[in-house]
Structures are given as structure tokens and as C-alpha cells.
Amino acid sequence: MHVDSTGKVSLDHIYTEPTPLTYFSTLRRLEYRIPQAAKPHFEGLVEDYRRATGVAVPRILDIGCSYGINAALVKYDATMDELYERYCDGPQSHEAVLARDREFVGSRTPRAVRFVGLDVSRPALDYALAAGFLDDAVHADFEEADPTDRQRAKLADTDLVVSTGCLGYVGEKSISRLIDAFGDRRPWMAHFVLRMFPFDPIEEVLTDAGYETVRAEGLFRQRRFATDEERTLVLDRLATIGLSPRGREADGWFHARLFISRPREETRPTPIEEK
């Protein structure tokens, strides 16, 4: 398997198929699980946001949404195990897979959120929209170009921004362009980022825009290493940034951290008035 410049095996080919079948069959072997680990944290953030702002149906932007996986989990209460079973053990034709997903979406009572997916993969977005996981989509690469007026309009009402398995490749350029597109709004954010990718450059952009970022406690297993070569290269990379893999990556798993960013005025305790 080919490794990219970060030392990870390149899985680019699985992101651009017309259905999620190859994505799930490849990642099942690697026990990819970060969307499942993220689910309760995203749900908690939605609840906190609702309580703090009174917004009943928050609009969530999922960066690198792929086939709408976080939306399937959070909005339609799917589980990764369920999706693995459906895509790997069920019917394999495009029509049949899509029909099953539509049936699934139609059978659930959706949570009161709207999901907008952002991805560079047109086929993945098309599938997620056709299945009904996503309410809207932005097909763009904000590492490379500014949002168009049409894309800005779709981003303007964002309440929350989330990501799994994407930041690291998507970096401060995209975050900066998104913040610019949000105008005066400051959507809350929650990003799961592999330890091998320093979050500092993104945090700096967020801080300059008025955010305070807090790292949640704990680490989250993302997936198993695909090959010995990948393991060696990732452990080397961690060593160069001064992180010990003991009890974590050394056991064979990529580990992610969760960063939660909110506008500063909404994270500070209300000052007590002096008498």
C-alpha cells in the first residue's frame, strides 16, 4: 500500500466511489471507529448549543463529511456497526444500497438538526444527498480556493462545525476561509484530530478570530495501522514532535484528540458584579 507524505497509507481512492461500499469494506478491516467515538460528543455539543442560544434546530457543517457518516450517526442515530453490516454484508448494487439507505432514513425520527456536508469528493456528496443523510452540501477545497458567493450563502447560517478524520489534511487555510465566510457569526466547533497532526496552526487562526479552544480529556482510537510501514512512519513522526506512543499508537492504533472551540465571550464565566 502506498503511503503519503504524512506516513499514512493513502486511501484517497475510497473517497470518490459512487457508493460508500469500498469506503466501508476497506475501513472495516482497519476497524475505523472515530465517528462512533465522536457521536456522543457531537450530541452533547448540540444540546449545550441549544441551551445556550435557544436555537432549536442547529445547522451543522461537517468538514470532510464523505458519504454523510456523521449525519447518519447523529441525525438518524445509526451506528458504525450497523453501517458496516449494511454496506459490507448487504446487497451491493448502487440502486439497492441507495434504496436501503433511503428506507433507513425514512424509517427514523430525525434529531432536530440540519447537516451540511463539505467535501472535495463530488460522488460522496451526491450519494449522501441522494440517501437523505445530508440536507445540503458544499463541494469545495478551501485549502485551494476561496468560497464562491453561492458557497458563502450556504455557509452563512452555520451554528456548529464538526469533523472526524479530516483535519490534518484540511488545515488552517480552510478554517480561515470558513471563518471569513461566517461573517460575524462564530459557530461552535468540535474537531477530532490525530495526535500526529499538530493542532496549533488551526488553534492560532481560531484564537485570532475570537475563539477559545479547549482540549477534551482523553484520547480516542481512530483505526488500526494498515501496514507495518505505516506504523513505523507514524511512530517516527510522533517522535519528531515529542509525543510518546507508549500505551497508545505503540499498541497498533491511531489516536485522536478532541478540540472544542467556542467564541471567547461564551466560554468565560459571567463576572460577579462588585458591590
Ligand SMILES: C[S@@+](CC[C@H](N)C(=O)[O-])C[C@H]1O[C@@H](n2cnc3c(N)ncnc32)[C@H](O)[C@@H]1O
Ligand atoms: C478519512 S475521510 C473522513 C470521512 C468522515 N468524516 C469519517 O470520519 O468517516 C476524509 C474526508 O475528507 C475529505 N477531504 C480531503 N481533503 C479535503 C479538503 N481539502 N476539503 C474538504 N474535504 C476534504 C475526503 O474527500 C474524505 O471524504
